[in-house]
Amino acid sequence: MPKHRSKLGRWIDKEGRSQEWLIEHSKVSRNTISEICSGKRNPSFPTIQKIMKAIKKVDKKAKAEDFFDI
Secondary structure, three states: OOOOHHHHHHHHHHOOHHHHHHHHHHOOOHHHHHHOOOOOOOHHHHHHHHHHHHHHOOOOOOOOOOOOOO
């Protein structure tokens, strides 16, 4: 596992979820999710919206600021 994980990547690890879960529920491409989780890419606003919609299915109180530097 890479040393540098983004806030989103660390949340996935802590929750015991997989990137596959996030890909399926957010409808964001595998490559994009992988790059965001490893800190190689900053997501666009529409991508953040899709990811947050998926996260809110399991954590109603989640805020975008908890996962992304906005």
